[in-house]
C-alpha cells in the first residue's frame with residue numbers, strides 16, 4: 001500500500017535518519033514517500049523544501065497536508081505526548097522517538113488515544129538492532145550462558161548540548177541514551193521489573209544528569225546495571241553478561257562479536273578437604289565438579305550481524321498494512337519508562353524503589 005509520511009521536528013534525527021530511511025531505503029519501504037515537515041526553525045524548513053517537501057511553521061496547517069497518513073514525532077522529548085496525541089486525533093498513524101514520554105500518565109494517554117482513534121502508534125526503540133546487543137541476544141537465545149544472573153551495560157560519550165541540557169525539555173543522559181540501554185535489557189529478559197536503585201550525577205552540567213548508574217532487578221532474579229555517561233571517558237565493556245554456564249564480554253559499541261567463556265562440567269571428582277570438629281582437624285571427602293573452561297569468539301557458528309534500524313520501519317508499514325504486529329510492545333515501553341522515573345526518585349531519595 002502507498003504511504004505518505006510527514007515529520008514533526010526536522011533536526012538531527014527527523015532530517016537525518018528518519019528522512020534517509022523514508023527517502024532512500026526502497027528495499028525496505030518502496031511505497032513510502034516523505035511529503036511534509038513541521039519545524040519551528042526556518043533552517044530546517046528550508047532544508048525540507050530543498051528536498052522537495054512542503055514545510056510548515058505550525059501544526060494546524062501541517063496536519064492538513066494532503067494524503068499524509070503517517071507522522072514521525074522527532075521533536076524535543078517534552079513535546080512527544082502532545083504531538084503524538086494531536087496527530088492521532090487528526091487520523092494519522094504515528095511513530096514517536098524515544099524517550100516516548102515524560103510520565104506514565106502521558107504514555108498511557110498516547111496508547112489510549114491511538115486505540116480510541118483506531119490508529120497505530122509506534123515507539124522508535126531502534127537500538128534493539130545494534131550489533132553489540134544482537135551478540136548478547138543470540139548468546140541468550142542460544143542458551144550459551146545458561147541461567148543469566150547479571151547484565152552490565154555501559155555507554156560513554158553521549159552528546160550533551162542544546163535542549164538536552166534543559167530539565168523541562170526532558171534533557172539528560174538517562175533519557176537520551178539510558179533509555180536505549182534499559183530498553184535493550186527489558187526487551188531481552190521480557191519480564192516484570194521489581195526494584196530500581198540509581199545514582200544520577202550532574203558533574204559537568206547544571207540541570208540534568210550527565211553520568212548515571214541505574215540498577216534494576218527482574219522478578220526472576222536477573223540483576224541489571226546500566227552505566228551511561230556523557231563525559232569522563234573511562235573504558236568499560238559495552239556488555240558483560242554472566243550466567244551459570246558462561247560469561248560474555250562485548251568490548252565496544254557496534255561490535256558484532258564478543259568473547260564467550262563457557263564453564264563446561266566435564267565430570268565429578270572426589271576431593272579431600274581439611275575440616276574441623278571441636279576435637280580438632282580431620283580429613284573429609286567431598287564431590288566436586290570437574291570444570292573445563294572454554295574461551296571462544298562468539299558467535300562461533302558463522303553468524304554475522306547487519307545493523308539495520310530500518311527493520312522498525314518495515315515493521316511499521318507491515319503492521320499498518322495488517323501483515324505483522326509491532327516489535328516494540330507497549331508493556332516493554334511502559335516498563336522502561338517506569339525504570340527511568342524510579343531512577344530519578346531513587347537518586348533523589350537515596351532509596352531502592354519497588355515497582
Ligand SMILES: NC(=O)c1ccc[n+]([C@@H]2O[C@H](COP(=O)([O-])OP(=O)(O)OC[C@H]3O[C@@H](n4cnc5c(N)ncnc54)[C@H](O)[C@@H]3O)[C@@H](O)[C@H]2O)c1
Nearest residue numbers: 009010011012013014039040041074075076077079097098
Ligand atoms: N532513536 C535514536 O537513535 C535517536 C537519536 C537521536 C535523537 N533521537 C530523538 O529524536 C528527537 C529529536 O532529537 P534531535 O537530536 O533530532 O534534536 P534536534 O534538536 O536536532 O531536532 C529537533 C527539531 O525539532 C524542532 N522542534 C522542537 N520542538 C518542536 C515542536 N514542538 N514542534 C515542531 N518542531 C519542534 C526543532 O526546531 C528541531 O529542529 C528526540 O526525542 C531524541 O531523543 C533519537
